[in-house]
Amino acid sequence: xxxxxxxxxxxxxxxxxxxxxxxxxxxxxxxxxxxxxxxxxxxxxxxxxxxxxxxxxxxxxxxxxxxxxxxxxxxxxxxxxxxxxxxxxxxxxxxxxxxxxxxxxxxxxxxxxxxxxxxxxxxxxxxxxxxxxxxxxxxxxxxxxxxxxxxxxxxxxxxxxxxxxxxxxxxxxxxxxxxxxxxxxxxxxxxxxxxxxxxxxxxxxxxxxxxxxxxxxxxxxxxxxxxxxxxxxxxxxxxxxxxxxxxxxxxxxxxxxxxxxxxxxxxxxxxxxxxxxxxxxxxxxxxxxxxxxxxxxxxxxxxxxxxxxxxxxxxxxxxxxxxxxxxxxxxxxxxxxxxxxxxxxxxxxxxxxxxxxxxxxxxxxxxxxxxxxxxxxxxxxxxxxxxxxxxxxxxxxxxxxxxxxxxxxxxxxxxxxxxxxxxxxxxxxxxxxxxxxxxxxxxxxxxx
Numbered sequence: 001x002x003x004x005x006x007x008x009x010x011x012x013x014x015x016x017x018x019x020x021x022x023x024x025x026x027x028x029x030x031x032x033x034x035x036x037x038x039x040x041x042x043x044x045x046x047x048x049x050x051x052x053x054x055x056x057x058x059x060x061x062x063x064x065x066x067x068x069x070x071x072x073x074x075x076x077x078x079x080x081x082x083x084x085x086x087x088x089x090x091x092x093x094x095x096x097x098x099x100x101x102x103x104x105x106x107x108x109x110x111x112x113x114x115x116x117x118x119x120x121x122x123x124x125x126x127x128x129x130x131x132x133x134x135x136x137x138x139x140x141x142x143x144x145x146x147x148x149x150x151x152x153x154x155x156x157x158x159x160x161x162x163x164x165x166x167x168x169x170x171x172x173x174x175x176x177x178x179x180x181x182x183x184x185x186x187x188x189x190x191x192x193x194x195x196x197x198x199x200x201x202x203x204x205x206x207x208x209x210x211x212x213x214x215x216x217x218x219x220x221x222x223x224x225x226x227x228x229x230x231x232x233x234x235x236x237x238x239x240x241x242x243x244x245x246x247x248x249x250x251x252x253x254x255x256x257x258x259x260x261x262x263x264x265x266x267x268x269x270x271x272x273x274x275x276x277x278x279x280x281x282x283x284x285x286x287x288x289x290x291x292x293x294x295x296x297x298x299x300x301x302x303x304x305x306x307x308x309x310x311x312x313x314x315x316x317x318x319x320x321x322x323x324x325x326x327x328x329x330x331x332x333x334x335x336x337x338x339x340x341x342x343x344x345x346x347x348x349x350x351x352x353x354x355x356x357x358x359x360x361x362x363x364x365x366x367x368x369x370x371x372x373x374x375x376x377x378x379x380x381x382x383x384x385x386x387x388x389x390x391x392x393x394x395x396x397x398x399x400x401x402x403x404x405x406x407x408x409x410x411x412x413x414x415x416x417x418x419x420x421x422x423x424x425x426x427x428x429x430x431x432x433x434x435x436x437x438x439x440x441x442x443x444x445x446x447x448x
Contacts, residue, residue, distance in 0.1 A: 001029075001148070001152045001195060001198065002148065002151060002152070003029065003033045003144065003148060004148060005022075005033055005139060005141055006033055006040070008139055009033070009034065009037040009139075010037055010040070010041060012137065012139075013037075013038075013041055013043070016137060017107065018134075018135055018136060018137045019103045019106070019113070019114040019115070019116060019132075019135060019137070020114070020115045020116070020137050020138075020139065021100075021115075021116045021117070021118075021121075021136055021137065022034060022115065022116070022138075022139050022141055023117075023118065023121045023122070023138055023140055023141065023280070024119070024140055024141035024142060025143075025221075025279065025280035025281050025309050026119040026120070026217075026220060026221065026224065026281075027194050027196060027217050027220065028141050028143050028193075028194065029141070029144070030117045030119075031117060032195065033141070034089055034091075034117055035089075038087055038089065043085060043086060043087055044079040044080065044082060044085065044086045044087075045079075045086060045088070045089050046073055046076070046077035046078075046079065046081055046086070046087075046088050046089065047089040047091060048073075048076075048089070048090050049091045049092050050091065050092045050094075050095040050096040050099075051092045051095050052092075056072065057095070057096050060072060060096070060098075060099065061096075066102075066105045066109045069106065070109065070112075073088055081112065083112065084110075084111070084112075086113075087112060087114070087115055088112045088113070088114050089115050089117070090115070091116075091117050091118070092117070092119070093116045093117065094118040094119060094121055095118075097124060097125075099116070100116065100125075100131070100136070101131075103116070103132045103136055104135040104136075107132075107135045116136075119224070119279075119280070120279050122277070122279060122280055123275060123278045123279050140280075142347070142350070142351040143192060143194050143309065143310045143312075143347070143351075144193035144194070144195060144198060145193060145348065145351060145432055146184070146188050146193075146344075146348070146429055146431075146432060147432055149188050149191070149193060149198060150181075150184050152198060152202070153184065155180075155184070159177065162177065163177070163181070163430065163433075164433060166417055166430075167426070167430050167433040171417065172416050172417050172418065173416055173417055178416050178427060181429045182329070182414050182429070183329075185428060187201075187327065188311070188312075189311055189312075189315060189326050189344065190210065190312065190323050190327060191210060191312050192214070192310040192311050192312015192313060192314075192315065193310055193311075193312065193347075194217060194310055194312060194313070196213055196217065197213045197217070197312055207323045207324060207327075211316060211320055211323065214312055214313055214315070215316055217313065217316075218313060218316055221241070221281055222241070224279070225238055225241070233271075236269055236272040237272045237275055237276060240269065240272055240276065240306075241276060241281070241308075243259055243260055244282065244306055244308055244314065245317040245318070247259060247306060248307070248314065248336070248339030248340070248342070248343060249335055249336045249339050250336065250339075251336065251338075253305045253338070253342060254303065254305055254360070255304055255306045266302045270301075270302075273304075280309060281308065281309050282307060282308055282309060283306070283309060283346055283347070283350050283356070284304050284305075284306060285304055285305040285306070285307065285346055285356050285357060285358055285369070286299040286300060286303065286304045286358075287299070287300045287303040287358055287359065288300070288357045288358070288370065289361075291359055291367075291370060291377055291379075291397065291400075291402040291406070292377070292405045293372050293375050293376070293377060293405060294372065295355070295357045295377065299357060305342075305346070307342070307346045308343065310347065311340060311343045311347060314339075314340065314343050315340070318335060321334070322334050322335060326340075332384065332385070336384075337384035338383075340384075341383075341384045341412075341428060342368060342369075344431070345369065345380065345382050345412060345428070345431050346369070348432055349369065349380075349431070349434065352432065352434065352435045353435065353436030354371040354372075354373075354436050355372070357371075358370060359397070363396070364396045364397055364400060365392060365393030365396060366393055367379050367380075367381065367393055367394060367397055368380060368382045369381075371436075373407065374407070376405060376407035377402070377406050377407065378406075378407045378408065378409070378410065379394060379397060379406060379410070380409070380410045380411075380412065381394050381409070381410070382411075382413075382428070383411060383412065383413040384414075388411055388415055388425065389420075389425070391411060391423075394409055394411070397409075398422075398423075409422075409423050409424070410423075410424050410425075410426050410434065411423060411424070411426065412426050412431055413425065413427070413428060414427065414428060
C-alpha cells in the first residue's frame with residue numbers, strides 16, 4: 001500500500017544530511033514504509049530492531065566510541081555496507097533511547113545515513129538526557145488517510161486530481177464520482193486507516209475479521225499502557241481510553257468527567273489524558289475562549305473533546321450490526337454519527353499539520369473545529385444529517401466581533417460542493433484538502 005510519507009523519506013535521503021526520525025503510534029505502518037522506501041531507493045541498509053535484537057542493543061550499550069558502534073553495524077549486516085551510500089535503520093528506538101543521544105556523533109562521523117523509528121516517543125522522549133538538536137529531523141506518521149485508502153482500493157490519482165480541482169475552483173463534483181466517494185468514506189469509517197485492518201478488509205471483506213483485527217490492536221495499545229506505567233496510572237489511562245466511544249456518542253462531544261467518576265477531579269486525571277496524547281493514540285481538542293489568533297493563548301486546560309487517533313478503532317467498540325449499517329449508510333438510528341464524522345475530521349486535520357481547537361460560548365453556541373492558517377481562523381462545522389445548512393452558531397460567529405479574524409468557513413457533510421452566502425459547503429471526503437502550509441526552511445540573517 002502506497003503511503004504519501006514515502007516521498008518525504010526519499011527526499012530526505014537525497015537532500016538532507018541529518019538523521020531522520022519517523023514517529024507515530026504503534027500499528028500506523030512506520031516499519032513497513034521505511035523498508036519499502038529504502039528498497040525503492042535501491043540502497044543497502046542494515047535494520048536493527050531494539051526489541052528483537054537484544055544482543056546488538058547490549059553491544060551498542062558497551063561501545064565507548066563511534067568507531068566501535070560503526071564496527072557493530074558493519075559486522076552484523078548481511079549486506080556489505082558501503083560508506084556514504086548505505087543507511088542504518090534503527091527501529092523501536094523507544095527501547096533504547098541512548099541511541100538518540102548518540103546520533104549527533106554518528107551523523108558527524110558521516111559513514112552512513114540514519115533513519116530511526118519508534119512508538120510512544122512522545123512519552124519516552126521526555127526521558128532523553130540530551131536531544132541532538134540540529135542533527136535529527138522528525139516526521140510524524142499517522143494512520144492511512146482516506147485518499148491513501150481509496151488509492152489502495154484501486155481508485156487512480158486522476159480522481160483525486162479532479163476532486164482537488166473541484167475544491168480549488170469551488171465547483172460541484174459530478175454525481176457518479178461524488179456517490180462513489182461517499183460509499184468509500186463510509187467504508188473508511190468502518191475500517192479506519194491502520195494497515196493491518198485494511199489488509200484484513202482486502203483479504204476477506206469479513207466484518208467479524210475486521211472487528212477482531214481492530215480489537216487486537218486496541219489490546220496491543222492497552223498492553224503498552226501497562227508496560228510503561230504503574231498499575232494505578234495504567235488503570236486510569238485504560239478507563240479514559242475505553243470511555244471515548246461513550247463520550248463521542250453524546251449530542252455534546254465535550255468530554256464530561258462524571259462519565260468516568262462523579263467524584264472525579266480533573267487534576268488527578270490530567271496526566272493520563274496527556275499520556276494518551278503524547279503516545280499518539282488520542283487527540284485532545286481544547287476549547288478556546290476567544291476566536292482570534294493565536295488560538296493557543298485562550299485555550300481552556302480542562303475543557304476539551306477527546307478523539308481516538310483512528311476512526312476505525314473508535315468503531316471497534318461498536319457492534320457488528322453497526323458496522324454493517326455503516327457499510328449500508330444506514331446507521332444514523334443506531335448511534336450518533338456526528339461523533340464518528342467529527343472523529344474522522346479531527347484525525348484528518350491533525351494529520352494535515354494543524355493544531356485543532358473548538359469554540360463553545362453561551363451567546364454564540366459551538367463551532368466544531370477551529371484551525372489557523374495565514375494568521376486567520378478557519379471555522380469548520382461537521383454535519384451528519386440532512387439539515388446541514390442549519391448552523392446558527394456559525395452564523396452568529398460570522399456576525400460577531402471576531403469576523404475580521406476569520407477565513408473561509410467550511411461546513412462538511414455528505415452533500416455535494418456548494419458555495420452560498422460566503423460559506424463553502426464541502427463533501428466530507430474533501431477534508432483532506434484543508435491543509436496547513438507545507439514545511440519551509442526559515443533562515444535568519446544575524447548581523448553582528
